[in-house]
Amino acid sequence: MKNFPAKLLLFGEYGLMFGAKALAVPFPRYSGSLVKSCAKNVDEKSGQSAAELERFTAWLGEEGRNKQMNYPLDLGRLQQDVQAKLYFRSDVPLQYGVGSSGALCAALFDEYSNYVADGTKPLSDGAALLKQDFALLESYFHGRSSGLDPLVSFLDRPVLLENGRLSLPTLALDKLPWSMYLIDTKTTGATAPLVNLFLRKMEQPDFRKLFEQEYLPTNNRAVDAFLAQNETEYFANLQNITRFQLDHFAEMIPTDFVPTIRRLLGQNVLVKLLGSGGGGFLLAFVPRGVSVTLPEGSFQIFQA
Template sequence: MFGEYGLMFGAKALAIPFPKFAGYFAWIDANSPSDYQKNSAAELERFASWFATEEIASKMNFPLDLERLNADLKKGLYFESDVPLQYGVGSSGALCAALYDQYSSFSATAGFSPEFNPDLIPKLREDFITLESYFHGRSSGLDPLVAFLNRPVLVEDGKISLPELELHKQPWSVYLIDTEITSPTSPLVKLFIEKMEVDEFKDIFHQSYVPANDGATLAFMQNDADFFFSHLKELHDIQSEHLCEMIPDSCLEFIRELKSRGILVKLLGSGGGGFLLAFVPAGAVFPEKEKSFRIF
């Protein structure tokens, strides 16, 4: 929801589960396997090979049972998911969460019993950072953590908490705009890190971007509409000017049209395509041109 890119450099981050999309493990249809099933199984096999070759188990607090995973892969295991790939909504996070739930020693021993210790959450995040590095090279670990806990997660000053949000009471609506463009995360993360090496951008980031992000995050959690849209406008303007490479050209006119109606759009995840987030204040409506894009 908030904190894309900024999380790597000290900004607040808030992530929230999105129940529209889900994933689960299943078995390949031995008689007529689909291309999706075969591709998913192949990806899991590559993951298992990486896990073994890089000795990932030694880097985890609650390692995966690689022997059991490989045995299931031989039986035809694959990951059935409707989470769009390279869309900024956590497709790799969903897979990492499912692997952890099914094969980690945490799920096998600790689980979410009434005695579950919240102090374990940082250790879970450490494991998800390790697992998701297979997909992104560098990961915050938030997407798989949110998928695994199925709870909103806030990162502030490097510490994780599970805030209680009253989303149904918010005086605005939130929509996903489908750009219909897939966009891998790693190249855009690399681009952002390169931008942070330029003093002018680095100053804008720390002096303007982080305060706008953190203010919007706080106001979102407090359901404070005036405070929220004030900071969100700053965030929108900075992303439009200084992270324009992450916003598809095909969406620019629509985004400007929305802004003229008080509807503000921001990146979701790394950008470049996938979904964009649109925040609609009370009383505002989407223009007719929304028919050009799928809206969720």
């Protein structure tokens, strides 16, 4: 079956739920596909995936969830395949912020939904309906989902969300006037508990005011500067994002990496959360012409 890529949420973490601009891109370094097993016995990882798909299928059939979708899945066929030990073969790291559940939802939707792309209309025209369906599917894994991760994986295109509207910008990520790296924290971070923590923080008037009046506008300006490839404006806003996350998102940053982020900040090498944080990868941006030593296991992405 078809392979579906991981994704990187470059901007919009947490702010996406409150109207922030969000920019996410496919990340084909990692991917996954559904596999119909012919063997009676599968390895442990495949067996765990098969069991999870069985639970997911049962959940989707409850409370009329599948019927709520714009493009429902063929539950009968999915149930048959699940009973035959359907599993998701994937090298997307789990709880690393790169969309492991999004790739799975994209694969399930592609194989079992009744969606057919209308070749006479731009792909972006139907993206909002797809996003609604993906939000429902992925809510099984996270409790709450925007649907953006599986949408990016399914379309295999960059997706920009702005004022509730979706567009599919053309990005030459290998030609940006700065370089990008992933820093491996070598630990995992579960999305749902961190999202719940953030929502509790938003109940505090002082934090909510800071977030809405400082963080969201800065995030939006950073997205605009990224798309315009305005390096000066981009790094000015990105520095504010890094400082805000250090000061107010401490629970989302692995403690061992805080000194590293502060050290790099002094060199104008700016590090931010990738997705909900808590572990997994951190995203680092290095200005043109700057030489820097990053933690072991870091690697450059989207290089020419």
